[in-house]
Amino acid sequence: MNLFDVYPLYEVKPSSAKDVYVYDNQGTKYLDLYGGHAVISIGHSHPHYIKQIKDQLDQIAFYSNAIQNPLQKRLADAIGEHSSLDNYELFLCNSGAEAIENALKLASFHTQKRRIVAFKNSFHGRTSAAVAATDNAKITAPLNEQQAVTFLPFNDLIALEVELAKGDVCAVIFEAIQGVGGLDEPNEKFVYGMEKLCEKYHSSLVADEVQSGFGRSGTFFAFQKFKINPDIITMAKGMGNGFPIGGILVNPKINATHGLLGTTFGGNHLACRASLAVLDIIKKDNLQEKTKSLEKYFKNKASSIKKIKKIKGRGLMLGLEFDFEVSSLRKKLIYDYKIFTGGSSNKNLIRILPPLTIQEKHFEYFFKSLEKEMEKNYN
């Protein structure tokens, strides 16, 4: 049987991985500056992570959410400790898009409204409401167009108030650092204004931290650069270091009732144990804090490369915008220099989303390779 052909694939077949390196079936070593799309947080095949999952597998891998699972409470406590949001409540699911669906549905239950406000260049996933709130007509099917969504630019509080004043908006959903869209961020005045307007018009503020959360940006969640209290926070990718898990954090002002949300697989024993192991290592190895000096080092190195027009992002969620389209450069980086990087909807931008265990010496190799390639083919 053939695979349904939805991805253009690079000619690399990874067969093992360790920390910041991925190895193909010939034993060739690749530096992973993509983290499998911001998923690998504590490094590939971390021994503590492997042991925790293996131990759990020997005990119990899964049982229904109709029965108590104390690991979920342990995970809620650990996320509360790391994020300092211990008054929020946790609902677990399996992926980023699923976290978004649950967040938007909950916002709609809570406000009894149905329209969504999202932002230009947003990406929130590929399922029903998530893809409708994604600013990319190419991946939105006619079915998804039934969803009422209005896209606004960042930093326009007047336009936001005009929409909210209509009284039918259940959720304003934003990425504090846009991922797929290319690392743009709303400014401080807009973020605080957005929170106030949501409160004034009884719309829920949803912070999409699926890509930026779990320490990647230097704060536990990227929105925590500001002192705001979103109604709902979505998370996934780095949460499981590759084990599928997602979740939402719910502000205590939103009440839970039985049956409001539900899932078969969400919050299963293995997934909780994987995420607990991730949080153990983030804390033990001080990974969130370390992103700050790595960001500095990276930005300093990048600033000496002439072809780079803009350096974007925070922590280890970074972007390099060149004065040309980067798809062939990214191919060269993979095939000639053995470095994985990410693209974005901005065709001139390379995204850097490495495991949080990356070190300066790895960035040094990246910039040396980049300089070499610039001299060879981009002069």
Ligand SMILES: Cc1ncc(COP(=O)(O)O)c(C=O)c1O
């Ligand atoms: C900000 C953001 N939200 C949601 C999603 C969807 O996550 P998933 O691919 O796990 O469904 C993504 C995926 O890239 C994302 O970057």
